[in-house]
Amino acid sequence: VLEGKCPFGGNTLGGAQTSAPTLSDWYPQRLRVEQLHRDGAAANPLSDEDYAAAFATVDLPALKAEITQFLTTSVPWWPSDYGNYGPQMIRMAWHSAGTYRIADGRGGAGQAMQRFAPISSWWDNGNTDKSRRLLWPIKQRYGAAISWADLIVLTGNCALEIMGFPTYGFAGGRRDxxxxxxxxxxxxxxxxxxxxxxxxDMVSRDQRWTGSPGDADYELQQPLAASHQALIYVNPEGPEANGDPAASAVDIRITFGRMAMDDEETVALIAGGHAFGKSHGQVAAARIGAPPENAPMEAMGLGWHNPQGAGNGADTMTNGIEGSWTPDPTTWDNAYLENLFGHEWEQTRSPAGALQWTPADPAAPRTPDAHRPGVEHPLMMMTSDIALKVDPVYREICQRFLADFDAFTLAFSKAWYKLTHRDMGPKARYLGPEVPADDLPWQDPLPAPTGTPLGADDVARLAQAVRDTGLSTSDLAYTAFSAAVTYRDSDKRGGANGARLALAPQKDWVVNRRTVPVVAALREVASRGGASLADVVVLAGCVAVEDAARAAGHDVRVPFTPGRVDATQEQTDVPTFEWLAPLADGFRNYTQPDLAEVTSVSPEQLFLDKADLLGLSAPEWVALTGGLRALGCNHDGSSTLTDRVGVLTPDFFGTVLSPDLRWRALEEAGTQFALDDVDTGAQVHRATRHDLVFGANAQLRAVAEVYASRDGEARFVRDFVAAWDKVMMADRYDVRAG
Ligand code: HEM
Structure with missing residues (x-):
């Protein structure tokens, strides 16, 4: 300390990295391209591990026995309710999976994102930090052989099983x-x-919703699935905590629909889940400490400190509602539905002040206290539970389940399996002895390959047959890219394998219109050549890229890995594939005309998001776009800012980076731009935000400069080919680990 000096002078240990304000505080509109480079190998201490091999060393029955032992052994720092951690572990697993949303495939149980902010610290995830911490001794014993993501789901399964519920199956394979x-x-x-x-407090939801529950135009902004920020799905107290079960049902249908669950699955999950455990609401929320991400250092990653009594056990405060749905909360039975329908329910408040429901009939069954022997309480329902009784469609399903417990059990079993495995992608990624043999529609099944695999001679013959069709390099490239670009690394759906480009709904998307005649011609090539359409479509792309490179004077080989198969229409779940239709796709320069009405997200943000979902780095994103422009791959055949379409040059970058050109927004919204000749004033080009972002954004511009420089062309061709191949192979879990 330098005495007598300015307190801000003197020695420091360097800057206070990441102190606010940060770039995004200063420039909230900036496109955060650096997002593409998060969670890479540099962040992963196990990046040299083969998870499948490590998982194969686990004796799953032995691990499950350890989990079972743990579930029924209460520890003092967080005593279990009813002597059984099962219910809280089911909730942990459900919340881990329940963030999944079909629109972009993000969320879900696949990476144990529940451990990190913001999810770790959402009010709705209260005390799931304790559930994970309770599991740490088991995680510690197994180390890299079981990921957190797998352990969370497996523990949920074990919890269900020890309480008498037959689970449908379990697959490992989630990478943290x-x-x-x-x-x-x-x-x-x-x-x-x-x-x-x-x-x-969860009433400020107007920005994500249009209209009010019950209105015809009531809708949730895409790609969101939760009814409110920081919730997994819906507010248990009803929309805006209004205690209205009918309105709650509307929200449940929309939000569970965004999780790709239909009405029957939704009822099975809610009624099934709430057969177990209890809600915790002993203390006013205002007295509870900060969530984990904001908790004091000595809390060591745990949040929501509860100052009342022991702060746990009988004093537990989680979300604020108090009580249990059934008289026997650690046994799988039909009591949830029996009580929901067997009694009238009236509104009341929990000790914490939350809105909830209690039986109007004082003679209704009661439920034991979770910690104090001999103490009993009235049963509890949430507004979101009463919703199942009030909504006519849910009600009918509930009554069917009430009359047929086996049907209910099977429906919940299958829905739980779907919930927890939905984002794992192809079954080729599933590991372990408990993977059910059957194919389920949500797994986007593919047929087994038939015939002999294509050899090098077959490939050369097919490539020639593709050339003989006389189709342009532009059309061939567009078609191959359109087949592959649906892939998203979030839930590992989409991609070229299966040739679903040729099936409903993809064949009918506006953005795929250009591919229809191309697919028809390539189908001929495939059937004459004894190959799958999926392989021929991708091969056609390789042919196009090689020819375009050759036209630019570069002799390159584009890798081609055969082995793709063709899915049938029956194997293609049309409603959920419809969600893969792009709102915008900058690679193909496509923007849905009413984009601004369905989302507040800009086209370039969606473009960045797509690059992220394809697993691309910034250089890969830039190179891939430059190449697609060179190949003339705008969806409507419009100008791609190059004079030499079909020749693999970085000319596109030359245009967007040129200081001699002046761009002009054509409308106030700034979605279309004109390039005027500075001398004559005549318009020479049109472009979109998908084009100009490569000149306007500093990070993308820096990369584009590399490719537009005099020494950049060979590098551009090489990087484009590598990025192209990466996209074509993105879904090939049949031939690579992952
Ligand atoms: C507990 C809400 C759906 C399983 C709870 C709690 C709330 C809640 C507020 C109390 C948390 C606490 O204070 O401890 C909802 C809402 C749902 C929903 C609004 C949808 C409308 C589900 C589903 C499952 C599930 C789909 C599983 C399939 C559970 C379990 C508990 C629980 C097992 C008890 C946890 C314990 O005993 O610690 N739910 N839930 N819930 N939920 Fe749900």
């Missing part, structure tokens, strides 16, 4: 994330995440 996900858009609201909240 190693840092917070800062890429997922969780909604527009700036709510205070640093302090505890309560469901009563």
């Amino acid at each position: 994330a190693w840092e917070a996900d800062d890429a997922t858009y969780w909604g527009p609201e700036h709510i205070d995440m640093t302090a505890p909240s309560s469901y009563d």
Whole structure:
């Protein structure tokens, strides 16, 4: 310390990295391209591990026996309710999976994102930090052989099983994330995440919804699935904590629909889940400490400190509602539905002040206290539970389940399996002895390959047959890219394998219109050549890229790995594939005309998001776009800012980086731009935000400069080919680990 000096002078240990304000505080509109480089190998201490091999060393029955032992052994720092951690572990697993949303495939149980902010610290995830911490001794014993993501789901399964519920199956194979996900858009609201909240506070939802529950235009902004920021799905107290079960049902249908669950699955999950455990609401939310991400250092990653009594056990405060749904909360039975329908329910408040429901009939069954022997309480329902009784469609399903417990059990079993495995992608990624043999529609099944695999001679013959069709390099490249670009690394759906480009709904998308005649011609090539359409479509892309490179004077080989198969229409779940239709796709320069009405996200943000979902780095994104422009791959055949379409040059970058050209927004919204000749004033080009972002954004511009430089062309061709191949192979879990 330098005495007598200015307190801000003198020695420091360097800058206070990441102190606010940060770039995004200063420039909230900036496109955060650096997101593409998060959670890479550099962040992963196990990047040299083969997870499949490590998981194969696990004796799954022995691990399950350890989990079972743990579930029924209460520890003093967080005593179990009813002597059984099962219910809280089911909730942990459900919340781990329940962030999944079909629109962009993000969320879900696949990476144990529940460990990181913001999800770790959402009010709705209260005390799931304790559930994970309770599991740490088992995780510690197994180390790299079982990921957190797998352990969380497996523990949920074990919990169900020890309480008498027959699970449908379990697959390992989830790879953990190693840092917070800062890429997922969780909604527009700036709510205070640093302090505890309560469901009563969760009323500011107007920015994500249009209309009111019951209105014909009531809709949730895409790609969101939760009804409110920091919730997994819906507010248990009803929309805006209004206690209205009918309105709650509307929200449940929309939000569970965004999780790709139909009405029957939704009822099975809610009624099934709430057969177990209890809700915790002993203390006013205002007295609860900060969530894990904002908790004091000595809390060691745990949040929501509860000052009342022991702060746990009988004093537990989680979300604010108090009580159990059934008289026997650690046994699988039909009591949830029996009580929901067997009694009238009236509104009341929990000790914490939350809105909930209690039987009007004083003679209704009661439920034991979770900790104090001999003490009993009235049963409890949430507004979101009463919703199942009030909504006519849910009601009918509930009554069917009430009359047929086996049907209910099977429906919940299958829905739980789907919930927890939905984002794992192809079954080729599933590991372990408990993987069910059957194919389920949500797994986007593919047929087994038939015939002999294509050899080098076959490939050369097919490539020639593709050339003989006389189709342009532009059309061939466009078609191959359109087949592959649906892939998303979030839930590992989409991709060229299966040739679903030729099936409903993809064949009918506006953005795929250009591919229809090309697919028809390539189908001929495939059937004459004894190959799958999927392989021929991808091969056609390789042919196009090689020819375009040759036209530019580069002799390159584009890798081609055969082995793709063709799915049938029956194997293609049309409603859920419809979600893969792009709102915008900058690679093909496509923007849905009413984009601004369905989302507040800009086209270039969606472009960045797509690059991220394809697993591309910034250089790969830039090179791939430059190549697609060179190949004339705009969806409507419009100008791609190059004079030499079909020749693999970086000319596109030359145009967007040129200081001699002046661009002009054509409308106030700034979605279309004109390039005028500075001398004559005549318009010479049109472009979109998908084009100009490569000149306007500093990070993308820096990369584009590399390719546009005099020494950049060979590098561009090489990088484009590598990025192209990466996209073509993105879904090939049949031939690579992952
Ligand atoms: C507990 C809400 C769906 C399983 C809870 C709690 C709330 C809640 C507020 C109390 C948390 C606490 O204070 O301890 C909802 C809402 C749902 C929903 C609003 C949808 C409308 C589900 C589903 C499952 C599930 C789909 C599983 C399939 C559970 C379990 C508990 C629980 C097992 C008890 C946890 C314990 O005993 O510690 N739920 N839930 N819930 N939920 Fe749900």
